[in-house]
Amino acid sequence: MKSNRAAIRYAKALLLESVEKGSVEKIFQDMELVTKTFNNNIELKHMVDSNIIKNSIKVSSLKLIFKELSSISLSLLNVLNDNNRLNIFDSVALKYKELYNSHKDIQLATVTTAVPLSKDLENQVLSTVSKLTNKKTNIVNKIDKTLIGGFVLRVGDIEYNASFKNKLKSIKQEFNKNTNLLTT
Numbered sequence: 001m002k003s004n005r006a007a008i009r010y011a012k013a014l015l016l017e018s019v020e021k022g023s024v025e026k027i028f029q030d031m032e033l034v035t036k037t038f039n040n041n042i043e044l045k046h047m048v049d050s051n052i053i054k055n056s057i058k059v060s061s062l063k064l065i066f067k068e069l070s071s072i073s074l075s076l077l078n079v080l081n082d083n084n085r086l087n088i089f090d091s092v093a094l095k096y097k098e099l100y101n102s103h104k105d106i107q108l109a110t111v112t113t114a115v116p117l118s119k120d121l122e123n124q125v126l127s128t129v130s131k132l133t134n135k136k137t138n139i140v141n142k143i144d145k146t147l148i149g150g151f152v153l154r155v156g157d158i159e160y161n162a163s164f165k166n167k168l169k170s171i172k173q174e175f176n177k178n179t180n181l182l183t184t
Contacts, residue, residue: 007088011095014076015103023072028100030073031093034066038090048087058086107135112142112152112163129155 018027038045044065048058059081063074080086101108109129111117117125122139130137133155144152150163 004091006085007091007095010076010080010085010088010092011099014072014092014096015099017072019103021072023070024100024103026070027072028097030066030069031096031100033069034073034090034093035097037065038093045090048089055081055084055086062086062089101138105135107133107137107155108140109137110140110142110154112144112147112154114143114145114147114149114163116143117141125153129153 014027015024018024047053047061050058059077062077066073066077069077076092077086077089080089080092100106107129109125111122111125122141126137126139129139137155146165148164148168150165150167152163152166153160
């Protein structure tokens with residue numbers, strides 16, 4: 001919880017700095033790279049979380065891995081190092097992306113399906129959500145094979161569950177409720 005609040009504070013400061021320097025888009029690209037790299041390399045997360053590895057080794061490793069980052073993003077890395085917070089670098093990147101979307105009035109819609117969405121279907125969902133909410137929307141497709149079929153759409157706090165798994169669960173609950181009535 002504390003690291004989450006700290007990540008938000010660092011992300012806000014990074015957004016303010018990037019707005020001031022006119023490099024909001026470049027920093028967003030940097031944070032995308034950081035997020036993807038951490039998501040694809042669990043060992044990297046273990047390294048920055050380690051209490052055994054010295055911060056000097058962590059920061060030099062991160063600077064080598066992320067050598068193409070802008071000077072503002074690299075200065076964030078230095079600040080995190082100075083404050084002994086290298087372990088929240090990926091969280092700061094994630095929070096920056098959320099703040100960026102809010103700053104640009106872009107909402108995120110998550111569609112969870114059993115199989116990847118086709119480009120055509122993704123465009124249909126995107127256009128429908130954008131029309132309903134009157135906001136620019138970015139879509140993220142998550143795969144969950146346990147859904148069997150259908151989809152779960154989440155936009156902000158609203159979730160629409162049209163998965164077969166959910167329908168089967170509802171049928172089971174209805175069936176159990178009705179069989180309980182018969183036994184009494």
